Amino acid sequence: MKILISVCGEGFGHTTRCLAIGEELSKEHEVKFIAYGKSMDFIKKCNYEVFETYPEVKLTGYNGRFDIKGSIFNRENRPTMAIKRELEIVKKYKPDLIIVDCKYSTALVAKLLNIPFYIVTNQNYTRSHDNRKFIIYPVIRLLNIINKRSKGVIVPDLPMPYTICEYNLTMLDNLQFIGPLIRYNVNGDEGEDGDYILSIIGGFEYRYRILELLNEISKRKGINVKMVCGSYEIARKLRRIKSPNVEIIPFTTNMEDLIRRCSFIVCHGGHSTLMEAVSFGKPVITIPDLYHPEQENNSRKIGDLKCGLALSHINLENTLEWTIDEIMDNPIYFKNARKLKELCKFYNGRANIREIVRKHERNSRLEEIISLKFS
Structure with missing residues (x-):
């Protein structure tokens, strides 16, 4: 056909x-x-x-x-x-x-x-x-x-x-x-959770503030972060201020390896990104665009399943760092994300x-x- x-x-x-x-x-x-x-x-x-x-x-x-x-x-x-x-x-x-x-x-x-x-x-x-x-x-x-x-x-x-x-x-x-x-392919070598946070925020200018905050937290706490920007312009701006522990990636054809080897993911709550995350058994922090009901609802469900946490742009300066610590320190999010991974293997x-x-x-x-x- x-x-x-x-x-x-x-x-x-x-x-x-x-x-x-x-x-x-x-x-x-x-x-x-x-x-x-x-x-x-x-x-x-x-x-x-x-x-x-x-x-x-x-x-x-x-x-x-x-x-x-x-x-x-x-x-x-x-x-x-x-x-x-x-x-x-x-x-x-x-x-x-x-x-x-x-x-x-x-x-x-x-x-x-x-x-x-x-x-x-x-x-x-x-x-x-x-x-x-x-x-x-x-x-x-x-x-x-x-x-x-x-x-x-x-x-x-x-x-x-x-x-x-x-x-x-x-x-x-x-x-x-x-x-x-x-x-x-999610059925390859399992490996261990990596030592970096993967940011898949995307290249829209109105999300740039999230990347700035992640960069500041990385600099302050010494946390490794890899940022996939989806934009050369955003990547250029970030390189001017980036922490030594931050890697800036404008575009990638190697997202599979980045997801497989990360510890957890920070994203905006888009459905495909969340499905990739749970398929690899990775917890997520979602930061949906304000007044974007689809992303907000996806993020709410991620919270309900306890495989991640949802934040709001409104008080991000006060919540993002605490949320990163919570994900890193609480094994329940990793446990539930791995359960979803097994379901994803079954429903191909x-x-x-x-x-x-x-x-x-x-x-x-x-x-x-x-x-x-x-x-």
Whole structure:
């Protein structure tokens, strides 16, 4: 079959799990991608053919605060531009199946052209109790209309009650949990927990304050920290002030080794990063963007499972150092993270996505035979 995978390029989480899908399905099928920006560049470096499109949204924020209104409603990026471009791509490529990771313009195109499609997502609902709900809830309702018309909604997470994205979900008839979709081999040499903290905060300017605080704590306490910045500009700024115990990494193609050898992870609460962390049995400190309900809910679940702790930007100066000490000194977080690792081995997302596509292919062939027989 010809399979087209369409990727939301806001952050690398969508990209890495789509690459896991692509790597698995390309063993049996022809696979190409739709992407944009840094996501497109990264997929190209992995030797896949990528059709360039436009973003539907663009994440923005300031001082650790996620601006949901500014991200959705802006003049620069409009869904109509993406839909027009993706109509051209799909008509030209003629895929047999489309897999969409939160890139709903492509799902609309698939529906318009009557091409079967699956949606990969870790969010089809959210719980919000402030003015954000007047923006979020209508958008979520619209997306669930599309979700229900797909062949299936694939959640790359553990089943209940261990679902990291539980508080961002509402159950649908076609929703299924398949386990983590990560690019890395978690069954290799176990090794011991490393002697450094791994920071995967990402390259958005409004998160820079977290990196500054980590750097100060490292300098004061002599703690080793490796910071994956996701931005050359952020990396340059950090090098001017960095502690002797801090290693600055603008981008990496060796994230597997960095995660495997670290002690624990500091991140913003994005779903893919958390799934990678628990797949390797690493505790996490999450610092979700302010007013980012998806990250906040993921972080809350991490706390509930006691495999990490969640912090807020509001009082970060007073809590980050204490939280680092708590994770380092309390073995319960490491114990629970390792339990989740064993579950991740059992619920193999890569094997399950392959089986979903095989089943779709078998059903499609059967429908063709029945159609020919009775035509």
